Amino acid sequence: MTHGSFSAQNGARGKGIEDYQRLEFLGDRVLGLTIAEWLYQNEGAAEGRLSQRLNVLVSRQMCATIARGIGLGEHIRLGKQARDDGGSDSENILGDVMEALIGASFVTRGFEPTRALIRSLWAEEVGGRAGQAKHPKSALQEWAAGNRRKAPEYRLVDRSGPDHAARFTVAVAVKGVGEVEAVANSKQEAETKAAAAFLRQFG
Template sequence: MTALLHESREWLERIGFEVKDAALWQSALTHGSTGEKQNYERLEFLGDRVLGLSIADWLYERSNEPEGKLAQRLNAIVSREMCAIIARDIGLGAHVRISKQARSDGGQDSDNILGDVMEALLGAQFLENGFGAARELVHILWRPALESGAGESKHPKSALQEWAAGNRRKPPEYEVIDRSGPDHAAQFTVRVKVHKVGEAEAVASSKGEAEKAAAKAFMDRFA
């Protein structure tokens, strides 16, 4: 494994990450398409949990909302889409180590890859500097989302489920009708149908986000 690039290390430290073991941080920035054994996958698994607990801690301390509302906000704020937004805000894409082919396929701006690497960096921060340092950085980077009220409105799939029940309709049915692109930059087309009402479609970089967008499109059209 080559050494962590000087500009990437400077960028990490400018953002607020505390770099000690350069090899660990290089792994966090490395996509599997490079063929290198040490990539971000294990760190992403860890960072996902660090992010979830850090956001849950923030919400619990600053809100008296019931568990259901807290969970609703948590799910929105730790979503892959939100992680990718944070990643773009800090300029992460330029530092992702990715194969030439994956780069040409748009991998450096993929929600999936940016979100995963963002979480991997949080995993590295936790391993090197402890949960307190990782939580503090999460609260800094995610503050705009936390203070904007992200996730306060009901999730579109939940809203559609409740609308269907309230109107005595069968539950909505979701179906993936198309999947295109390479694994690291996949696009999913999902159709949602409510019996005797209608249907709507949407495209996104993950099945979950496509279902969410389709539910929103359905509500905009029929509710």
């Protein structure tokens, strides 16, 4: 799964290396159709309710949550700056890569196996059953939405130490609630720790 920053970083050597955006475009549509069909078959709700559930289930946040659950972040090829900035745990990047993976499955394996893949990965979310413990960033995102607050905002407070032993201090804030800081060896780990600490303090 190649992010655009990887090709850009490699300059001439990166020419001809496609990123995942075209597959993301395709996977988004395959996911939407699969979830829509699934909801239509299983629920007798009115159109408005079905649309509401569909929007949540195919959202970037949901795709990112599924991606974290299968460890997709560690398989993304990122440029150094994007990786240092926590790209492998970015909500936007993980959501896009999850859609790209679905697109790749559709191209190489066809619709039926891809639909089965989606149904397996999304089973607990569509069924409304409680799953495994959510990633702290996803849990905080849902907590904020459930409490009618704006989305959490992450801010890099400080970066210290040499590259091989860097220390990142990250703050996460929810407007009208508070702010919490955490320190870790990577920006993404610091964000995760900050989200967990925020939920312990305010959740």
